[in-house]
Amino acid sequence: MSKATALVTGATSGIGRATATLLAAAGWDVWVTGPDAAQVEATATQLSCRPLPMDVTDRAGVAAAAKAVSNLDVLVNNAGISPDPEVPLTDAGAELFRRTYEVNVFGVVTVTNAFLPVLRRSPHPRIVNLSSGTSSLAWSTAPNPQFDHHQAAANNGRLAAYRSSKTALNALTLLYAQALADDGIKVNALAPGIRATNLNPTAAARGGDPAEAAAAIVRLAELPDDGPTGQVFSYDGTTVPW
Template identity: 60%
Template sequence: MNDRTALVTGANKGIGKHIAEQLAAEGFTVLVGSRDAGRGQRAAEEIGGDARALVLDVTDINSVAEAAAQVEHLDVLVNNAGVSLSMAPPSEAGADEFRLTFETNVFSVVEVTNAFLPALRRAPHPRVVNVSSGTSSLTWSTGPNPQFAPGNAGAAAYRSSKTALNALTVFYAQELAEEGFKVNALAPGLRATDLNPTASASGGDPTEAAHGAVRLALLPDDGPTGTFFSWDGTPVPW
């Protein structure tokens, strides 16, 4: 086994798979988190290196506990798994859509992070990367020069869940700072994945976003924590 181990949730496809590939290329033993054992195994084989499938349904407490019990040491945790159920504004989305979205994008991050904290605490330089979204930025959503169209309240459940994830990032960073943790959030940009199937190939390459996540996973001890970065390393306003 390599000296460094990383876990990427939702790593059998999309940005998560590209993050896993790049961490494997950096010499990590990469645990490919996947709800489905077969898909996880296929992804691990395609990634190569020292990639290994780990059955992990982030929304299932028992699955999280069983996965954590198999990992003694963890250097990097990338909370990548996420869902976007619709582009509806809040009045059309309804409470059930918000509950389902927050279950995966927020509550499961708490479950997974807490379950793997003992393994992360055994690492000399533990790193946690939370894959968020630029659309979660309240500053970018409001102004004075909003990045997104004024009055556009679409994808309200997804965007608000990622705003909550940003808050969690800050709180974990504050709690764990004295233990040497670096906990940061990443805005990967619009990418051609299952969440954004219409993203253009020219502007939506997920490998580019993965580079941003890996950069945060490899932060030196004097690197930042409790911050929100774009895929290119530019700070994103909360």
């Protein structure tokens, strides 16, 4: 597909920033977004991108931001949070889940629906959602090479809000792919692997280069018209089981 315009949410750091960097370097016209206007402006200047301050949890703000974008080929729903990752499920209250889902699930719905009108005008529209290998129910119940499901963090339900939000995001990815098939919009999700980001202390301390995950996002952004849709891929190109 010819390179045109992309929008990356949560693009001021981590995988989002790495994705914007790669897209811009490849000649894309890139909108970088985030809730902190100063950080968005600084990132856009550093990467030669377009700034678009936007909090994915602010429906009015997202709607206003969408009006500023006249053409769009690829939407990368990268923004995500993992608050209080050390809290066991049995101690976590519903508020922890609400905070997490507000960004990781409801934010994706808000942003996607707001930008659909402009995406529909693209000749090769794509949506890429940032998921997680820990979202896989299959991998959560059987040994797998992606993460150690026997570790204490899994056994006592730590990260349950984050992991379940990404499971919900996988479902949304499939449902959007089905709903938008007639529009030619391909919708896929990516499990990036553990990356050195500010998502949580484990990611910051043990994660790999965010650029590797970003490269996988770019591949999904550049899918040909006969490419897959409604799937969850690992950063290495293999599919992630539901």
